Amino acid sequence: MTAVSFDNVSIIFGEQPHKALPLADQHQSRAEIQDATAQVLGVHNCSLDVEEGEILVLMGLSGSGKSTLLRAVNGLNPVVRGAVRVHDGQEMVDVTSCSGQKLREMRQSRVAMVFQQFGLLPWRTVAENVGFGLELAGQSTAKRTETVKQQLALVGLSDWADHKVGELSGGMQQRVGLARAFATQAPILLMDEPFSALDPLIRTRLQDELLDLQRDLKRTIIFVSHDLDEAFKIGNRIAIMEGGRIVQVGTPREIFSNPASDYVAEFVANMNPLGVLTARDVMEPGTGQQSTDIETPIRELMPLLRHGPLTVMENGTAMGRVTTDSLVARLSA
Amino acid sequence: MDWLTENKIPVGDVAEAAFDWAQDHGETLFDAMAFAMEALIDGILWVLQTPPPLAVVLVFVAATFALHRRWQPALLVLLGFLFILNQGYWEETTESLTLVLSACVVCMGIGVPIGIAVAHRPRLYAWMRPILDLMQTLPTFVYLIPAIVFFGIGMVPGLIATVIFVVPAPIRLTHLGISSTPKALIEAADAFGATPSQKLWKVELPSALPQIMAGLNQTIMLSLSMVVIAALVGADGLGVPVVRALNRVDTGLGFEAGLIIVVVAIMLDRALRWEGRK
Numbered sequence A: 001m002t003a004v005s006f007d008n009v010s011i012i013f014g015e016q017p018h019k020a021l022p023l024a025d026q027h028q029s030r031a032e033i034q035d036a037t038a039q040v041l042g043v044h045n046c047s048l049d050v051e052e053g054e055i056l057v058l059m060g061l062s063g064s065g066k067s068t069l070l071r072a073v074n075g076l077n078p079v080v081r082g083a084v085r086v087h088d089g090q091e092m093v094d095v096t097s098c099s100g101q102k103l104r105e106m107r108q109s110r111v112a113m114v115f116q117q118f119g120l121l122p123w124r125t126v127a128e129n130v131g132f133g134l135e136l137a138g139q140s141t142a143k144r145t146e147t148v149k150q151q152l153a154l155v156g157l158s159d160w161a162d163h164k165v166g167e168l169s170g171g172m173q174q175r176v177g178l179a180r181a182f183a184t185q186a187p188i189l190l191m192d193e194p195f196s197a198l199d200p201l202i203r204t205r206l207q208d209e210l211l212d213l214q215r216d217l218k219r220t221i222i223f224v225s226h227d228l229d230e231a232f233k234i235g236n237r238i239a240i241m242e243g244g245r246i247v248q249v250g251t252p253r254e255i256f257s258n259p260a261s262d263y264v265a266e267f268v269a270n271m272n273p274l275g276v277l278t279a280r281d282v283m284e285p286g287t288g289q290q291s292t293d294i295e296t297p298i299r300e301l302m303p304l305l306r307h308g309p310l311t312v313m314e315n316g317t318a319m320g321r322v323t324t325d326s327l328v329a330r331l332s333a
Numbered sequence B: 001m002d003w004l005t006e007n008k009i010p011v012g013d014v015a016e017a018a019f020d021w022a023q024d025h026g027e028t029l030f031d032a033m034a035f036a037m038e039a040l041i042d043g044i045l046w047v048l049q050t051p052p053p054l055a056v057v058l059v060f061v062a063a064t065f066a067l068h069r070r071w072q073p074a075l076l077v078l079l080g081f082l083f084i085l086n087q088g089y090w091e092e093t094t095e096s097l098t099l100v101l102s103a104c105v106v107c108m109g110i111g112v113p114i115g116i117a118v119a120h121r122p123r124l125y126a127w128m129r130p131i132l133d134l135m136q137t138l139p140t141f142v143y144l145i146p147a148i149v150f151f152g153i154g155m156v157p158g159l160i161a162t163v164i165f166v167v168p169a170p171i172r173l174t175h176l177g178i179s180s181t182p183k184a185l186i187e188a189a190d191a192f193g194a195t196p197s198q199k200l201w202k203v204e205l206p207s208a209l210p211q212i213m214a215g216l217n218q219t220i221m222l223s224l225s226m227v228v229i230a231a232l233v234g235a236d237g238l239g240v241p242v243v244r245a246l247n248r249v250d251t252g253l254g255f256e257a258g259l260i261i262v263v264v265a266i267m268l269d270r271a272l273r274w275e276g277r278k
């Protein structure tokens, strides 16, 4: 089932967005449009369906329009043309045209957000920050306390409940941000580079924690990143953006094996293939001694290959084999 | 040159006509304002003057201690009041404190809402700024005259003059605090579905609290600086002996009363100094 559907979304910043639309439709670039009309192209004609329970990563260079597109989901950026439909539990609601009351309802209970710079209220304690969304939705303090406690336990901050957020490190602050978003029980989470402000070790740890949590929570997550390794690690699917337009959507493997343009190819060239490719990508005809599943990442295949070629199995049938040579041949291609 | 002087622009006449008109047509309004302010002043005065002076002093000292959790400011307040009692200025001091407190109530009551309103409407603020400047730069004596015309002699015109002079401070500082709320926090509130009033109460006001408290502090200090001028329109308080000393060229009395005003200023400043969040 579709949780969020971007339908031909265009966003333009400026006083007269409609002057810029025709130019964008002629595929002019952001710079050209800005010179001609003084309007800034945010995103242009983006269409994309996000399925329930998946993690979709919006990925691209700085300024490619990732945040702009993400922020259309909860109406933080006004959409000039097109629609963004979000599932509200019963039906798809177009957040670009619904009433202010409906939009607030969606924000309180359907779509939560995690920010790059955390966006926590510094005069509040950790627990009060986590309960912020529930408080806005009108939940009483007594009722909130239990939920807040659970969320804090989930992100490992139970001991810090009564500290001011300023006393926490960046990584812990972002855990508070995550807990605040989880606390509203919103099935859709928007994450705008939530880990970019953290140092690499903490970043990796939080990525792992997010994946762990996601295994149980099964939320629909739209995750913005400019780091391909992060995107490949976290995303079930990735949408690559360039200059305000989506240039390719697919699973990490599809993108890695079939980059749609030079821009994508350049991204992919810079990343570590070990985490992306699986036995499927490196097999050749034939059989081996031991067997392995077709979805096994090659990082795990390598130690096994020391004992000789491996038969690749898919649903019980042998599909081919992996040898050291076939692996090296694919990696150096 | 002759032409220039013979065709004087009737600034004074126009002002007078405007005041006359206001007096004729706004009588009920001014009466109501005078009534409300008088009630406020009488109430505060009653609270300060009915109990024995030492009891009032103890309440102030305890409040100071409660506010700071340190004994130094509390001790300072205690010594200040003892000095005032020693000099025999208790009644004048309570009258001046009444004027200051009423000015606080009125100025914060008007200034904070206006500050919030203009922070949300930048264009309105652009219009308002010259008016605020005018209120603070116009020599205070100039608006003492209409204050007397509308409200007679006594505490009320003193309060009015004080409010006109002081209210720009809380307006400015509230505006500064509210409009400098980090955009990221407003956005977080929006993203979690805050209504405009939730945003105001849960994000903007707490974020602006240091500036609003600075506004309160300035309000108190500026009001205190008006006690002598308020005495000119018949307000009771520490300004009265100063004015009397001026008329009689009585150096000793003038110095004594002036020193008491300074002592009150220091006490209020130390007792209410906002030290930011800990």
Ligand SMILES: Nc1ncnc2c1ncn2[C@@H]1O[C@H](COP(=O)(O)OP(=O)(O)OP(=O)(O)O)[C@@H](O)[C@H]1O
Pocket (backbone or CB within 6 Å): A013, A014, A040, A041, A042, A060, A061, A062, A063, A064, A065, A066, A067, A068, A069, A226
């Ligand atoms: N509120 C705004 N007003 C005007 N222009 C904006 C606004 N927000 C974004 N833009 C512009 O829209 C374009 C896309 O910005 P966006 O923030 O979506 O990029 P991004 O892909 O998220 O980049 P980054 O990785 O730097 O966050 C940029 O050129 C940016 O300057």
Ligand SMILES: [Mg+2]
Pocket (backbone or CB within 6 Å): A066, A067, A068, A192
């Ligand atoms: Mg961004």
